[in-house]
Amino acid sequence: MTTRRWQLAHGRHLDLGEKAMVVGILNVTPDSFSDGGLFITPDQAVAQARRMVEEGAVVIDIGGESTRPGASPVTPEEEQARILPVIAALAGTNEALISVDTYREQTARLAVAAGAHIVNDVWGLQREPGIARVAADTGAGLVIMHTGRERQKLPDVIDDQFFFLKASLEIAKRNGVEDDHIVLDAGFGFAKETAEENLDLMARFSELKALGFPLMAGTSRKRFIGTVTGREPAARGAGTAATSVILRLKGADLFRVHDVAINVDALAVADAMLSREKPGH
Numbered sequence: 001m002t003t004r005r006w007q008l009a010h011g012r013h014l015d016l017g018e019k020a021m022v023v024g025i026l027n028v029t030p031d032s033f034s035d036g037g038l039f040i041t042p043d044q045a046v047a048q049a050r051r052m053v054e055e056g057a058v059v060i061d062i063g064g065e066s067t068r069p070g071a072s073p074v075t076p077e078e079e080q081a082r083i084l085p086v087i088a089a090l091a092g093t094n095e096a097l098i099s100v101d102t103y104r105e106q107t108a109r110l111a112v113a114a115g116a117h118i119v120n121d122v123w124g125l126q127r128e129p130g131i132a133r134v135a136a137d138t139g140a141g142l143v144i145m146h147t148g149r150e151r152q153k154l155p156d157v158i159d160d161q162f163f164f165l166k167a168s169l170e171i172a173k174r175n176g177v178e179d180d181h182i183v184l185d186a187g188f189g190f191a192k193e194t195a196e197e198n199l200d201l202m203a204r205f206s207e208l209k210a211l212g213f214p215l216m217a218g219t220s221r222k223r224f225i226g227t228v229t230g231r232e233p234a235a236r237g238a239g240t241a242a243t244s245v246i247l248r249l250k251g252a253d254l255f256r257v258h259d260v261a262i263n264v265d266a267l268a269v270a271d272a273m274l275s276r277e278k279p280g281h
Contacts, residue, residue, distance in 0.1 A: 004214055007180045008117040009140040012097060014058065016183075016214045016253040020244075020267035023059040023099065023256040024052030025220060028082040029066045045086040053096045056264035059118065061256055062086055062111075063101030067122050067190075076104050083107075084114050091115020099143070105130035112138045122190065123147060124168040132175035143183045143216055144168045148191030157201045161186060161208060169211075183254065184208065185216040189223060198224035202243060205250040217247040218256040241266035249274070 003017040014021060028045050049060045064082035065074045083100065090098055091114060099118035100111035105128045108119045112134065118141035125132050125144060135142040146164050154160040165184055172182060186208060192198045198219075208215055219225065225239040226232065237259035244255045244263050248270040257263045 005180060006141055006183060006214060007139065007178070008097065009112050009138050010115070010117055012117050014097065014141075018271075020248050020252075020271055021058045021254045022056055022260055022264050022267065023061050023216070023254055024049065024055075024057035024096075024260050025256055025258045026052070026060050026062045026086070027066070028062060028064050028086055042085040042089060046089045049086070049090055050093075050095065052260045055260040057096060057260045059097040059099050059254070060090065061099040061101050061118075061120055062090075062116075064107075065102070067101075076106055079104065079107055080110055084110060087111055087114040087116050099141075103127045103131065105134055108134040108140075109138070112140050117141060118143060120185075121145060122187070124164060124187075125171040126164075126168060129171050129175070132172045132177050135172070135181060136176035136178075139181070141183065142172065142177055142181050143185050144172065145185035145216075145218075146187035146190070148187075153191065157192070157197055158204050158207050161201075162211070165211060169213075179213070183214045183216050184211060185218055185256075188217070188219045192224075195224040195227040198222065199228075202246060202250075205247055205252065209251045214253040215251060216254040216256060217244065217252040219243040219247070220257040220259070237262045245270045 003015050006014045006016050026045055026049055052060060062083050064079035087098055098116045099120045100108060100116040101120045102108050103121050103123040108131050119135055120143040121131050122145045124146060146161050154163055186201055188198050220240045221233045221236040225236045229239045240257055241262045245266050248267055255263055
Protein backbone atom coordinates (compact mmCIF):
# COMPACT_ATOMS: atom_id res chain seq x y z
CA MET A 1 0.00 0.00 0.00
CA THR A 2 1.12 3.54 -0.70
CA THR A 3 1.99 5.60 2.38
CA ARG A 4 0.45 9.07 2.62
CA ARG A 5 1.25 11.61 5.32
CA TRP A 6 -1.81 13.11 7.02
CA GLN A 7 -0.89 16.55 8.32
CA LEU A 8 -2.42 17.53 11.66
CA ALA A 9 -2.50 20.50 14.01
CA HIS A 10 0.28 21.34 16.49
CA GLY A 11 2.99 20.06 14.15
CA ARG A 12 1.83 16.43 14.28
CA HIS A 13 1.17 13.94 11.48
CA LEU A 14 0.16 10.33 10.79
CA ASP A 15 1.61 8.17 8.02
CA LEU A 16 -1.32 6.24 6.57
CA GLY A 17 -1.31 3.18 4.36
CA GLU A 18 1.21 0.62 5.58
CA LYS A 19 -0.57 -0.05 8.87
CA ALA A 20 -4.23 0.19 9.82
CA MET A 21 -4.83 2.93 12.39
CA VAL A 22 -7.48 2.55 15.09
CA VAL A 23 -9.42 5.58 16.32
CA GLY A 24 -11.06 5.09 19.71
CA ILE A 25 -14.55 6.54 20.17
CA LEU A 26 -15.05 8.58 23.34
CA ASN A 27 -18.60 9.88 23.74
CA VAL A 28 -18.84 12.40 26.57
CA THR A 29 -22.63 12.26 26.35
CA PRO A 30 -25.56 10.90 28.35
CA ASP A 31 -27.42 9.54 25.32
CA SER A 32 -25.11 7.98 22.69
CA PHE A 33 -26.62 4.78 21.32
CA SER A 34 -24.29 2.21 22.91
CA ASP A 35 -22.19 3.94 25.56
CA GLY A 36 -24.17 7.01 26.62
CA GLY A 37 -23.54 8.08 30.20
CA LEU A 38 -20.54 5.81 30.77
CA PHE A 39 -17.86 8.51 30.41
CA ILE A 40 -19.74 11.68 31.25
CA THR A 41 -17.27 13.15 33.77
CA PRO A 42 -13.81 14.33 32.73
CA ASP A 43 -12.14 11.76 35.01
CA GLN A 44 -14.19 8.89 33.53
CA ALA A 45 -13.49 10.11 30.01
CA VAL A 46 -9.74 10.50 30.51
CA ALA A 47 -9.52 7.04 32.11
CA GLN A 48 -11.35 5.49 29.16
CA ALA A 49 -9.11 7.33 26.69
CA ARG A 50 -6.04 5.94 28.44
CA ARG A 51 -7.49 2.42 28.35
CA MET A 52 -8.04 2.73 24.60
CA VAL A 53 -4.50 4.01 24.05
CA GLU A 54 -3.12 1.05 26.03
CA GLU A 55 -5.16 -1.26 23.76
CA GLY A 56 -3.63 0.29 20.65
CA ALA A 57 -5.72 3.31 19.65
CA VAL A 58 -3.62 5.92 17.84
CA VAL A 59 -6.31 8.64 17.89
CA ILE A 60 -9.05 9.36 20.45
CA ASP A 61 -12.18 10.90 18.87
CA ILE A 62 -14.08 12.95 21.46
CA GLY A 63 -17.70 13.93 20.95
CA GLY A 64 -20.09 15.95 23.11
CA GLU A 65 -23.33 15.50 21.17
CA SER A 66 -24.92 12.20 20.22
CA THR A 67 -25.29 11.67 16.46
CA ARG A 68 -27.64 8.68 16.76
CA PRO A 69 -30.93 8.97 14.82
CA GLY A 70 -33.46 10.99 16.81
CA ALA A 71 -30.97 12.33 19.35
CA SER A 72 -31.73 15.74 20.82
CA PRO A 73 -29.26 18.45 19.84
CA VAL A 74 -27.38 20.26 22.60
CA THR A 75 -26.30 23.87 22.73
CA PRO A 76 -22.76 24.75 21.63
CA GLU A 77 -22.04 25.78 25.22
CA GLU A 78 -23.10 22.39 26.58
CA GLU A 79 -21.09 20.54 23.92
CA GLN A 80 -18.01 22.60 24.75
CA ALA A 81 -18.45 22.18 28.51
CA ARG A 82 -18.47 18.41 28.04
CA ILE A 83 -15.46 18.03 25.77
CA LEU A 84 -13.00 20.88 26.33
CA PRO A 85 -11.84 19.76 29.81
CA VAL A 86 -11.28 16.24 28.47
CA ILE A 87 -9.32 17.50 25.46
CA ALA A 88 -7.18 19.75 27.65
CA ALA A 89 -6.46 16.92 30.09
CA LEU A 90 -5.48 14.49 27.34
CA ALA A 91 -3.43 17.10 25.47
CA GLY A 92 -1.44 17.65 28.63
CA THR A 93 -0.42 13.98 28.75
CA ASN A 94 0.66 13.81 25.07
CA GLU A 95 -0.44 10.14 25.08
CA ALA A 96 -2.50 10.14 21.89
CA LEU A 97 -3.61 12.22 18.98
CA ILE A 98 -6.93 13.90 19.72
CA SER A 99 -9.85 14.30 17.34
CA VAL A 100 -12.95 16.39 18.06
CA ASP A 101 -16.24 15.07 16.71
CA THR A 102 -18.24 18.22 15.95
CA TYR A 103 -19.95 20.04 13.10
CA ARG A 104 -19.78 23.44 14.83
CA GLU A 105 -17.14 25.94 13.76
CA GLN A 106 -16.84 27.54 17.19
CA THR A 107 -16.50 24.21 19.00
CA ALA A 108 -13.89 23.02 16.51
CA ARG A 109 -11.82 26.19 16.94
CA LEU A 110 -11.91 25.99 20.74
CA ALA A 111 -11.11 22.26 20.66
CA VAL A 112 -8.01 22.76 18.51
CA ALA A 113 -6.91 25.61 20.78
CA ALA A 114 -7.31 23.22 23.74
CA GLY A 115 -5.05 20.67 22.05
CA ALA A 116 -7.06 18.71 19.48
CA HIS A 117 -5.18 17.69 16.32
CA ILE A 118 -8.10 16.64 14.10
CA VAL A 119 -11.63 17.90 13.37
CA ASN A 120 -14.16 15.19 12.47
CA ASP A 121 -17.32 16.63 10.89
CA VAL A 122 -20.27 14.23 10.47
CA TRP A 123 -22.01 16.77 8.22
CA GLY A 124 -19.11 16.91 5.77
CA LEU A 125 -18.70 20.72 6.07
CA GLN A 126 -22.23 21.18 4.75
CA ARG A 127 -23.90 22.21 8.03
CA GLU A 128 -21.35 24.87 9.05
CA PRO A 129 -18.90 25.40 6.16
CA GLY A 130 -16.81 27.66 8.42
CA ILE A 131 -15.46 24.50 10.02
CA ALA A 132 -13.24 24.22 6.95
CA ARG A 133 -11.73 27.61 7.81
CA VAL A 134 -10.81 26.25 11.24
CA ALA A 135 -8.84 23.44 9.59
CA ALA A 136 -7.18 25.86 7.19
CA ASP A 137 -6.31 28.38 9.92
CA THR A 138 -5.00 25.86 12.46
CA GLY A 139 -3.52 23.14 10.24
CA ALA A 140 -5.82 20.56 11.81
CA GLY A 141 -6.48 17.26 10.13
CA LEU A 142 -10.01 17.19 8.72
CA VAL A 143 -12.31 14.17 8.46
CA ILE A 144 -15.10 14.86 5.98
CA MET A 145 -17.96 12.41 6.48
CA HIS A 146 -20.74 11.53 4.05
CA THR A 147 -24.29 11.74 5.29
CA GLY A 148 -27.65 11.29 3.63
CA ARG A 149 -29.60 13.04 6.36
CA GLU A 150 -32.01 15.89 5.57
CA ARG A 151 -31.79 15.51 1.79
CA GLN A 152 -32.85 13.31 -1.11
CA LYS A 153 -30.17 10.73 -1.84
CA LEU A 154 -29.24 9.38 -5.25
CA PRO A 155 -30.43 5.77 -5.69
CA ASP A 156 -26.94 4.32 -6.23
CA VAL A 157 -24.96 4.12 -2.99
CA ILE A 158 -21.61 5.06 -4.58
CA ASP A 159 -23.04 7.73 -6.87
CA ASP A 160 -24.40 9.44 -3.75
CA GLN A 161 -21.02 9.22 -2.02
CA PHE A 162 -19.35 10.99 -4.94
CA PHE A 163 -22.15 13.57 -5.25
CA PHE A 164 -21.95 14.57 -1.58
CA LEU A 165 -18.22 14.26 -0.97
CA LYS A 166 -17.24 16.21 -4.10
CA ALA A 167 -19.40 19.10 -2.86
CA SER A 168 -17.69 18.86 0.54
CA LEU A 169 -14.24 18.80 -1.03
CA GLU A 170 -15.09 21.93 -2.98
CA ILE A 171 -15.99 23.68 0.31
CA ALA A 172 -12.65 22.58 1.77
CA LYS A 173 -10.73 23.82 -1.26
CA ARG A 174 -12.57 27.14 -1.31
CA ASN A 175 -11.60 27.70 2.33
CA GLY A 176 -7.93 26.89 1.81
CA VAL A 177 -7.68 23.36 3.24
CA GLU A 178 -4.74 21.52 1.69
CA ASP A 179 -5.34 18.01 0.34
CA ASP A 180 -2.82 16.43 2.72
CA HIS A 181 -4.97 17.46 5.68
CA ILE A 182 -8.09 15.60 4.46
CA VAL A 183 -9.48 12.13 5.17
CA LEU A 184 -12.88 10.96 3.88
CA ASP A 185 -15.41 8.86 5.81
CA ALA A 186 -18.23 7.00 4.02
CA GLY A 187 -20.62 7.52 6.94
CA PHE A 188 -21.94 4.03 7.54
CA GLY A 189 -25.36 4.21 9.19
CA PHE A 190 -25.93 7.92 8.50
CA ALA A 191 -29.19 7.71 6.51
CA LYS A 192 -28.16 4.34 5.14
CA GLU A 193 -31.38 2.93 6.50
CA THR A 194 -31.15 -0.78 5.72
CA ALA A 195 -28.58 -3.47 6.34
CA GLU A 196 -28.49 -4.06 2.58
CA GLU A 197 -27.52 -0.45 1.84
CA ASN A 198 -24.66 -0.58 4.35
CA LEU A 199 -23.50 -3.96 3.09
CA ASP A 200 -23.60 -2.68 -0.49
CA LEU A 201 -21.47 0.30 0.56
CA MET A 202 -19.03 -2.06 2.23
CA ALA A 203 -18.90 -4.36 -0.81
CA ARG A 204 -18.14 -1.42 -3.12
CA PHE A 205 -15.96 0.56 -0.68
CA SER A 206 -12.84 0.30 -2.83
CA GLU A 207 -14.56 2.47 -5.47
CA LEU A 208 -14.16 5.43 -3.09
CA LYS A 209 -10.39 5.32 -3.58
CA ALA A 210 -11.02 7.07 -6.91
CA LEU A 211 -11.62 10.27 -4.91
CA GLY A 212 -7.89 10.27 -4.12
CA PHE A 213 -7.93 10.65 -0.33
CA PRO A 214 -7.26 8.34 2.63
CA LEU A 215 -10.41 6.68 3.92
CA MET A 216 -11.88 6.18 7.38
CA ALA A 217 -14.39 3.44 8.22
CA GLY A 218 -16.89 3.93 11.03
CA THR A 219 -19.02 0.80 11.31
CA SER A 220 -18.67 0.28 15.05
CA ARG A 221 -21.70 -1.34 16.69
CA LYS A 222 -23.95 0.02 13.92
CA ARG A 223 -27.50 -1.27 13.51
CA PHE A 224 -26.72 -3.19 10.31
CA ILE A 225 -24.22 -5.30 12.25
CA GLY A 226 -26.98 -6.05 14.75
CA THR A 227 -29.31 -7.03 11.90
CA VAL A 228 -26.73 -9.48 10.57
CA THR A 229 -25.61 -10.92 13.93
CA GLY A 230 -28.70 -10.54 16.10
CA ARG A 231 -26.57 -8.85 18.77
CA GLU A 232 -27.35 -5.81 20.90
CA PRO A 233 -25.00 -2.79 20.48
CA ALA A 234 -22.58 -3.58 23.31
CA ALA A 235 -22.11 -7.15 21.97
CA ARG A 236 -21.22 -6.14 18.41
CA GLY A 237 -17.43 -5.98 18.86
CA ALA A 238 -16.72 -9.16 16.91
CA GLY A 239 -19.10 -8.17 14.13
CA THR A 240 -17.45 -4.76 13.97
CA ALA A 241 -14.00 -6.37 13.76
CA ALA A 242 -15.19 -8.48 10.82
CA THR A 243 -16.28 -5.33 8.97
CA SER A 244 -12.95 -3.67 9.81
CA VAL A 245 -11.02 -6.53 8.19
CA ILE A 246 -13.23 -6.46 5.09
CA LEU A 247 -12.86 -2.70 4.76
CA ARG A 248 -9.08 -2.85 5.32
CA LEU A 249 -8.83 -5.27 2.41
CA LYS A 250 -10.90 -2.79 0.37
CA GLY A 251 -8.61 0.14 1.13
CA ALA A 252 -9.66 1.80 4.39
CA ASP A 253 -6.82 3.39 6.39
CA LEU A 254 -8.45 4.37 9.69
CA PHE A 255 -11.06 2.57 11.76
CA ARG A 256 -13.24 4.42 14.26
CA VAL A 257 -14.36 1.92 16.92
CA HIS A 258 -15.66 1.52 20.47
CA ASP A 259 -13.95 -1.85 21.07
CA VAL A 260 -10.28 -1.13 20.45
CA ALA A 261 -8.45 -4.34 21.36
CA ILE A 262 -10.45 -6.76 19.20
CA ASN A 263 -10.18 -4.43 16.18
CA VAL A 264 -6.43 -3.89 16.68
CA ASP A 265 -5.90 -7.65 16.66
CA ALA A 266 -8.16 -8.29 13.67
CA LEU A 267 -6.50 -5.52 11.67
CA ALA A 268 -3.03 -6.81 12.56
CA VAL A 269 -3.94 -10.08 10.84
CA ALA A 270 -5.32 -8.21 7.82
CA ASP A 271 -2.12 -6.14 7.59
CA ALA A 272 0.06 -9.24 7.90
CA MET A 273 -1.78 -10.81 4.98
CA LEU A 274 -1.59 -7.65 2.90
CA SER A 275 2.17 -7.50 3.45
CA ARG A 276 2.49 -11.00 2.02
CA GLU A 277 0.71 -9.92 -1.15
CA LYS A 278 3.41 -7.37 -1.97
CA PRO A 279 5.73 -8.15 -4.91
CA GLY A 280 8.67 -10.23 -3.75
CA HIS A 281 6.75 -12.32 -1.22
